[in-house]
Amino acid sequence: MKFAVLVFPGSNCDIDCYKAVEEIGESVDYVWHTATDLSAYDCILVPGGFSYGDYLRCGAISRFAPVMAEVAKAAEQGKFILGICNGFQILTEAGLLPGALRRNESMKFRCHDTVLKVVNNETPFTREYGKNEEVIIPIAHGEGNYYCDEETLETLKHNNQIVFTYGDNPNGSIADIAGICNERGNVIGMMPHPERAVNTLFGSEDGKRMFTSILKSWRDSHDTASIS
Template identity: 60%
Template sequence: MKFAVVVFPGSNCDRDMYHAAKDALGEEAELVWYQSANLSDYDAILIPGGFSYGDYLRSGAIASTSQIVADLKRQAEKGVPILGVCNGFQILLEAGLLPGAMLRNKNLKFICHFEELKVANRDTMFTTAFQQGEAISLPVAHGEGNYYCDDTTLKQLKDNNQIVFTYTNNPNGSINDIAGIMNEQGNVLGMMPHPERAVEELLGGNDGLKIFKSIVNNWREKYVTSA
């Protein structure tokens, strides 16, 4: 399986993503500069965290207008797995690939520590390696991770089982304790916690590795075992 790790000016978690896919998983991975607009050669796409374009205007706002995001939307329509983490999640929201928006953390401070999450939906291409309701620990590192949506959107997220991860002890004020959501099609996941920073015990835990393993296992089941 071949992963693309999209790199924007200001990305700072791209090497972590690359390490997770290349070294921890043992799969192919390439760093793709944002001015490259062809993502069709990749089986999955990773949008890393950081401060794309210095977080000017709003986090992820400028990056969401780049040419590679137009190609990202085309790949999303084709069903290609796309994972956006932290700033990557913010970019997916700004691009309209996921509903809702990000606000400043409720305490108006940057937070950086491990948080306990609950797997709210394990029946996705990103979470089949988990158990339903499993408690996991992943690091967070953000100043604008307070996920918000209106009541209609929240009801849709609940009705369609699009809420994938929730916080046990909500650190940022996110509505309904939301830590990660996916699109209705089920192939685009955005989450604020960093699974790529938790793929080895040396890093403080390896719960994040299960997300990457889920992507690979479901891709192989669909495209390899059925071939």
């Protein structure tokens, strides 16, 4: 399986994402934001950071980077797309996920471990977790306060698109939302950083199963379970 880690000017979690994929022994490339072909990749990771300096709004400018047209195409093809932190903000700005991320209610940049509940363990990204399992994954953001209107929230609940919720809401997100997926389930965005929790040396390895979940989902759909 082949992973791409997108790199925008100002990305700063790209190396963490790259290392997380290495941790599960799969092949991974950095892909610069000007790329116009992602056909070689099965999963696209949109990493955290401050792309384009977060000017105007987080993710507002990145969404017009040439590579984003390819990300939209990959989403349509059913490829796996995981946006983390700034990556989540970019995916909402691009309209690949509903809602928006606002300034934290506390006005503070919050950087610490959080307890997340796996609300939906049936997505390709979370299948190796138990239903309602509690996992420890860190956050590091100033603008992770998820917002959507009532109607959208009802749709998210109805379609089981809320993937992760916070145990102790750190930012004021509506319905304690930490991560959501699209209706089809192949695009997911989350503020917490699973790539920073892939080894007990980091304090938690609870994030690693997101990456092994993706791998397992890909293997199932490619009938290559025997190839390691």
